[in-house]
Amino acid sequence: MRWGLCSLGPGPAAVARIWGLPRFPCSLGWRGRTRGFVVRSVTGASSQLPSSSNGRYRDTVLLPQTSFPMKLLGRQQPDMELDIQQKCGFSELYSWQRERKAKTEFCLHDGPPYANGDPHVGHALNKILKDIANRYHMMRGSRIHFVPGWDCHGLPIEIKALSELGGNTQNLSAMEIREKARSFAKAAIEKQKSAFIRWGVMADWNNSYYTFDGRYEAKQLRIFYQMFEKGLIYRSYKPVFWSPSSRTALAEAELEYNPEHISHSIYVKFPLLKPSPKLASLIDGLSPVSFLIWTTQPWTIPANQAVCYMPDAKYALVKCSTSEDLYILAADKVTPVASTLKTTFEVISTFSGADLENGTCTHPLTPGKASPLLPANHVTMAKGTGLVHTAPAHGMEDYSVASQHNLSTDCLVDEDGVFKAVAGPELENKAVLEEGTDAVIKMLRAAKNLLKEEEVVHSYPYDWRTKKPVVIRASKQWFVNITDLKATAKVPGQPAVRVGFS
Known part of the structure; x- marks a missing residue:
């Protein structure tokens, strides 16, 4: 048995050896003579070979012959998609x-999906995976029930709608904002639905559901209301x-966290x-004592x-070598805090934290206002001074x-x-994360209660939208009480709490 191409003399077969054309066994039907080797010319094939004045090597390249276009230009691509949809009957399949x-x-x-913008690759992944599951069950003989829908409520839509208006939108009423958000959602739905249909997703597109319906x-x-009757809804x-x-x-x-905040x-x-009684015996006759706290939120x-x-x-009463002031902080934090303060x-x-019970300290910005010393389980020694401003x-x-x-x-x-007016004239109308923070630091410095201020880079929560x-601020909000639901779900044999209607 002979392998490869055997040339009887100079010619294309010799070139085949030079340019490394594949070798095939004769038993597969290839003839051992070059003149028996069938080749066809393909447009553009010469670009894959070194240029030649007479192009005599063009016909030595073996490429498949097909009528399938290599690329679609201009309107050819959408026209081809529509042609495929019509021939395959995607619209009638459901x-x-x-x-x-x-x-x-x-x-x-x-x-x-949210009705808050143009279709993107996330929509494609979601819909195509669902379509694969539906078609799989259809081919196994099941009848498919798949009604697509859109979430038309929520801040993502409202923010997008208001951003398109530009300028000052604070004066818009709630009804005006809702109407603009509704119009925006309708336009987004039409764009997304058109794309989903073009992708060939099999669904009941004539009976889609919308949450603003x-x-x-x-x-x-x-x-x-049924949840409210069951005591699951409360305001706090x-x-x-x-x-x-x-x-x-x-x-x-x-929330999403920014590690570079x-x-x-x-x-x-x-x-x-x-x-406290214990602390009084320790500081008898000593100069004024202060508790040290650390925070990254001065505005609070x-x-x-x-x-x-x-x-x-364990807590410690210490004396600062620089100012000779007396401070109280956790015993484990004495060295690191002193190093931070460069003293x-x-x-x-030293004494136990329990010995601080019933003691009080003065608010650093409001002389005469008492801040009690209280035990708490959330206090840790990971950062700060072991004392937490509350x-x-x-x-x-x-x-x-x-x-x-x-x-x-x-x-x-x-x-x-x-800050509201109740915060005082020095803070009123100042943004807490910007000039409000600077104002509080300035006030602490003026009161001589600020020991150190520096910038710190850490992870901080951001609005993902x-x-x-x-x-973090206290406000009245509606909540769902899931405690009873959890208890019921854990009881074996107990019927589930039904939230719904007949």
Whole structure:
């Protein structure tokens, strides 16, 4: 058996050896002589070989012959897509399979996309994967029930609609905003639906559902009322993530964290006002004592209501070598804090955190206002001084402490993220994350209660829609009580709590 191409003399076969054409066994039907080797010329093939004055090697290139176009130019691509749709009958496929007889029915509920923009690759991935599942079950003999829909409510649509208006939209009424959002959603739905149909997705496009439809909203309200009757809906005043840029509360799932966020880190003195009995015996006759706290949110200092400590931790009374002031902080944080403040601390005595019970300190911005010393489980030694400044309106753990000890939870920040008038003339109408922070730092420095201020880069929550930082502020919000639902779900044999209607 002979392998390869055997030339009887100079000619194309010799060139075949030079340019490395594939060798084939003779038993596969290839003749061993060059003149028996069939070649065809393909337009453009000469560009793959070295240029030649007479192009005599052009016919030695083996390429398949096909009428399929190598590329589609201009209107050829959309025209080809439409031609394929018509020939394959994509538009009639869903109705055809619904009319045929089938023993089983496969229903796929469509998690709707937001009607807030043009179709993109995410839509394609979602719809095509669903279409694959539907067609698989159809080919196995099932009848498919697939009604597509669109989520027409929510901030993504509202933000997009308002951004198209430009200028000042603060003066628009709620009804005007809803109408503009509705118009925007309708236009987005038409764009997306047209694309989904062009992609050949098999669905009941004539009966799509939309969450802004009156019938759909009526059903939502009916379910909401049933949940209310079951005691699952309640309104409460508590701290929540709040986006000043979109003026709304956010769930944890609506946050994204920016690891490069820059905040102002400060060390602040809270002068001791009334020592606990144990602490009184330690500082008898000594100069004034202050508690040291650290925070990356200086704008929350005006709302301070307490200073929390860890009951089981060791705390130290120290003397600063630079100012000779007396400070109290966690014993484990003495060295790192002194290093940060570029000084040294002399430890005078140590004691248990429980010995701070019933003590109070003075608010650093409001002389005469007492901030009690309170035990709390959320205090850690990971960062800071082991003492935590507590502003119940701006922290979940802080709010919990306030609930246990009947502290004020008044919020000094409005929906736009600026200080209210109740915060005082020096802070009123200042954005808390911008000039409001600078104003608080200036006030602390003037009160001689600021030990250090520096910028720190850390991870911070942002609104995933506007890509701007959020705050935590207390406000009245509606909540779903899932505690009872969890308890019922865990009881074996207990019927599930039904939320719906007949």
